[in-house]
Amino acid sequence: MSPSDTHGSRWNDLDRPPLNAEALRRALVRPDGLWTSVEVVGSTGSTNTDLVARAQGGAPEGAVLVAEEQTAGRGRLDRAWTAPARSGLFFSMLFRPGERVPAARWGWLPLLAGVATAAALARAAGVDTALKWPNDLLLTVAGEERKSGGILAERTGDAVVVGIGLNVSLRTEELPVPAAGSLALAGATTTDRDPVLRAVLRSIEQWYEKWRAADGDPAASGLQEAYAAGCATLGRRVRAELPGGRSAVGEAVAVDGDGRLVLAMAGGVQGVVAAGDIVHLRAASEEE
Incomplete structure (x- = not known):
């Protein structure tokens, strides 16, 4: 018997009520706000795939698509992302930064989303969330x-x-996988997805408007400083697994103005990582 079967069918778990789409729209969609629509669907392959298609069809900025269940959710490098129905928040957002923000700075959007989400989870769920460069959200479970x-x-x-x-x-x-976690396992004060989603989307809206008002400048908007403050990768000895099967080992010392990770490597050499998987080895202050 699967875990979901022990709690009834995947749609009838009383601990996992459905999202209230109408209440979410009333709370988040405003004439002068960023979010222009909030749609909740029961199940889809991937909210990102669906919203990319809508973007190509001319959907406006601020569209939000939420799924109670994803059957083909994707992470970086097309890795699969799976979870029981209604056990998490699975959603995508459409941004059109426009000419005001140079395209070279658009790479800060996922880092902005991380900063905003961490701040929202602290307020709404009472948990400290750390950021692992470039795109992971870390919670502390059992130390x-x-x-x-x-x-x-x-x-x-x-x-x-x-x-x-x-x-x-x-x-x-x-x-x-055993190395995964959740708000519930981290001791969150709530696992009610409605207020958590509202808090995250409001936080992203605030950071996005601040970032766009600064023409996407990560320093002037405070985004670069906020990301560094919440990034668990900085100050750690890491291994960067790079495209093409290459790797680099060093201390993560900064996130530069382009959102790249700066490594201090052997021999006083500095390197920058624009894309790749990062493995936390240990604190840089520890002995080799």
């Missing part, structure tokens, strides 16, 4: 940092779709 969410950004034309997957009520037996 260990565990990946509990991820962010995926995809550009299409003049639009960027940013998707977030966040484990909310996953139980230990439901975790996809």
Whole structure:
């Protein structure tokens, strides 16, 4: 018997009520606000895939698509993202930064989403969320940092779709891997997805408006400083697994103005990582 079967069918778990789409729209969609629509669907393959298609069809900025269940959710490098129905928040947002923000700065959008989500989870759920460069959300479970969410950004034309997957009520037996976590396992004060989603979207709206008002400048908007303050990767000895099967080891010392991770490597050499997987090895202050 699967974990979901022990709690009834996947749609009848009383601990996992459905999202209230109408209440979410009333709370988030305003004439002068960023969010122009909030749609909740029962199930889809991937909210990012769906919203990218809508962006290509001319959908306006501020469209939000939420799924109670994703059957083909994707992380970076097309990795699968799976979770029981209604056990998490799976949603994508459509941004059109426009000419005001140079395209070279659009890469800050997933980092912005991470900063905003961490701030929202602290307020709404009472949990400290750390950021692992470039796109992971870490929660502390049983004294260990565990990946509990991820962010995926995809550009299409003049639009960027940013998707977030966040484990909310996953139980230990439901975790996809032992190193995963959830708000529930981290001792969150609530696992009610409605207020958590509202808090995250409001926080993203505030940071996005601040960032756009500064023409996407991560320093002037305060985004670069906020990301560094919440980034668990900085100050750690890490291994960067790079495209092409290459790797680099060093201390993560900064996130530069382009959102790249700066490594201090052997021999006083500095390197920058624009894309790749990061493995936290240990604190840089520890002995070799």
